[in-house]
Every structure is written in C-alpha cells, then in structure tokens.
Amino acid sequence: MLWLFLCIVVVDVLVATFEVIVPNKHLLAIRGRPAVLGCEFTSGPDLSSLVITWQRQEDSRVVHSFYYQQDQLDRQCPKYHNRTSLYVSELHKGNASLRIASVRPKDAGWYLCIVSNAKGTGRALMEVTYGALYSEPRLSILVNASALKVQFETEGFPKPEVIWLGEHNQNLSYYLEIHDQIEDGLYIIKSICEVQKAVVNVTFTLKNHLLNQNLQRPMFLNYDEDTTDHMIIVLAVLSVVCILLVIGIIWLALKKQNEQRSSL
Numbered sequence: 019m020l021w022l023f024l025c026i027v028v029v030d031v032l033v034a035t036f037e038v039i040v041p042n043k044h045l046l047a048i049r050g051r052p053a054v055l056g057c058e059f060t061s062g063p064d065l066s067s068l069v070i071t072w073q074r075q076e077d078s079r080v081v082h083s084f085y086y087q088q089d090q091l092d093r094q095c096p097k098y099h100n101r102t103s104l105y106v107s108e109l110h111k112g113n114a115s116l117r118i119a120s121v122r123p124k125d126a127g128w129y130l131c132i133v134s135n136a137k138g139t140g141r142a143l144m145e146v147t148y149g150a151l152y153s154e155p156r157l158s159i160l161v162n163a164s165a166l167k168v169q170f171e172t173e174g175f176p177k178p179e180v181i182w183l184g185e186h187n188q189n190l191s192y193y194l195e196i197h198d199q200i201e202d203g204l205y206i207i208k209s210i211c212e213v214q215k216a217v218v219n220v221t222f223t224l225k226n227h228l229l230n231q232n233l234q235r236p237m238f239l240n241y242d243e244d245t246t247d248h249m250i251i252v253l254a255v256l257s258v259v260c261i262l263l264v265i266g267i268i269w270l271a272l273k274k275q276n277e278q279r280s281s282l
C-alpha cells in the first residue's frame with residue numbers, strides 16, 4: 019500500500035515536469051509600437067532561484083536577463099538597451115513575458131526564452147516578424163494643358179500592393195517607384211497615375227497585406243470649364259474696349275487736327 023502511494027507520488031512528480039511555453043510562436047511586431055513576447059513557465063515556491071534569459075537564437079545575443087531577483091543587464095546587447103522589461107509582478111505566476119518598448123526593424127528574428135528555477139530548466143523558441151504601417155499618403159497634383167498627374171508618396175514595410183481605379187472601378191495604368199531603405203526598415207513608395215482631363219474620379223489604394231492595412235484615397239476632380247469660358251468673355255470684352263478706346267483717341271486726334279486746320 020505504502021509502495022503504491024510512493025509510486026503515485028513519483029509518477030505525479032514526473033508528470034508535473036517543468037515546462038517553458040511560448041503561447042504565440044509567431045509574433046507580428048509593428049514599427050514604433052511596443053511588442054510583448056509571451057512566455058510562461060511552471061512557477062516555483064519563490065523567486066530566489068529564478069533565472070530568466072531572453073536571447074536571440076541566431077547569435078546568442080542577450081536581450082534581457084534576470085536573476086538574484088532583479089534585472090541583470092551587464093551583458094545585454096546594446097541594441098536592446100533601455101528598451102526591454104519583464105513583468106516583475108507576474109513572475110511568481112510563471113509569466114516571463116518580455117516587453118520591447120518601441121519596435122525597430124532589427125528586432126525581427128528568433129528569440130529564446132530560457133527559464134530555470136527550483137523545479138527545473140527549460141526553453142522555448144519564437145519568431146518575431148517586423149512590419150511598418152504605411153504613413154498617410156502625401157498627395158501632389160501636376161497639371162498641364164492636356165493631362166493631369168496624381169501622385170501619392172508614403173513609406174512602410176513590406177512592399178505594398180498598389181491599385182488605381184477609375185470612375186467605373188476599372189484598373190488604371192500607373193507608374194510605381196520603390197526606394198529601398200534597408201537600414202531604416204522602410205520602403206519609400208511613389209506612385210503616379212496620369213489621367214486625361216476627361217476623367218473625373220480616381221481612387222488610389224495601397225494594401226500592406228502583412229499588417230492588414232488598406233489605405234484608400236478617392237479623388238474627385240472637378241474641372242470648372244466655365245472659368246475658362248468666362249476668361250474668354252472677359253478677354254473679348256477687354257479687347258473690344260481697347261479697340262474702342264484706340265478708335266476714340268484717333269477720332270479725337272483727327273477732330274483736333276481738323277479744328278486746327280479750319281481755325282487757320
């Protein structure tokens with residue numbers, strides 16, 4: 019009976035093994051925003067023996083470490099300096115999640131969450147993917163006598179899908195320029211759609227599929243043709259007035275000459 023009891027206890031201990039788990043193996047991190055890399059472990063009776071190390075899997079750079087019940091950042095990679103924190107009040111619950119304050123392009127990659135305490139040691143691997151939301155597109159309009167160019171400029175990551183639609187939702191042809199700013203983790207996008215002056219409505223659409231971002235900027239082009247008609251009328255009236263003035267001056271001059279002649 020005692021043996022059976024002991025066996026159950028031993029089995030129990032074996033089953034309740036120490037575990038480190040990352041609930042989200044693929045995390046999408048957005049430029050400039052905080053990212054929380056989730057990690058859970060089997061919590062122990064106290065924090066005195068707890069050691070947590072977050073490191074990059076590719077090159078073992080230290081992202082954050084904690085032992086002797088406090089952050090230990092002497093060996094932290096400078097790229098993560100002042101940007102990382104653990105949820106210290108959650109540690110006793112087995113929460114070793116890491117917060118990165120403001121995501122940068124080079125934060126993308128593989129992270130190891132390594133935890134040990136009185137109950138054991140374990141590790142879990144997760145991937146962080148980087149994306150940047152496209153900024154509000156800046157609009158420019160270039161006009162000449164016969165055509166009109168509508169241009170939008172914006173930046174984000176990764177490369178977007180660009181669509182220009184006409185007034186009957188038909189695809190319009192366009193020009194697309196993509197500048198690669200690898201260091202900044204951004205693509206600078208410039209897209210131009212050239213339309214004949216008869217076209218009135220165009221819509222610029224930009225999709226960042228990774229981040230589910232869909233920017234749609236409709237444009238309503240209103241050609242006030244009356245203005246040119248008015249201008250022509252005004253010009254015509256002005257010309258007639260000018261001609262009349264000239265005729266008047268000549269007439270006056272001739273009249274004066276005649277008067278002078280008759281007075282002689």
Ligand SMILES: *[C@@H]1O[C@H](CO)[C@@H](O)[C@H](O)[C@H]1NC(C)=O
Pocket residue numbers: 041054056057058105108113114115
């Ligand atoms: C850990 O704690 C943080 C902060 O309260 C919370 O956002 C996160 O969801 C927790 N993670 C896990 C795995 O419980």
Ligand SMILES: *[C@@H]1O[C@H](CO)[C@@H](O)[C@H](O)[C@H]1NC(C)=O
Pocket residue numbers: 099100
């Ligand atoms: C980190 O933060 C401290 C205190 O806020 C500051 O003095 C230091 O310059 C910061 N270091 C970096 C690299 O930002």
Ligand SMILES: *[C@@H]1O[C@H](CO)[C@@H](O)[C@H](O)[C@H]1NC(C)=O
Pocket residue numbers: 162163164165
């Ligand atoms: C207007 O611009 C288009 C393309 O940029 C060009 O083909 C056309 O000749 C220009 N028209 C005039 C009147 O300058």
Ligand SMILES: *[C@@H]1O[C@H](CO)[C@@H](O)[C@H](O)[C@H]1NC(C)=O
Pocket residue numbers: 185186218219238
């Ligand atoms: C252009 O768009 C405006 C606003 O949606 C709409 O009222 C108008 O009918 C459109 N014009 C054409 C020719 O589709």
Ligand SMILES: *[C@@H]1O[C@H](CO)[C@@H](O)[C@H](O)[C@H]1NC(C)=O
Pocket residue numbers: 181187188189
């Ligand atoms: C316009 O082009 C997109 C892809 O660029 C395509 O998915 C869509 O079906 C096209 N629409 C029309 C009306 O041709």
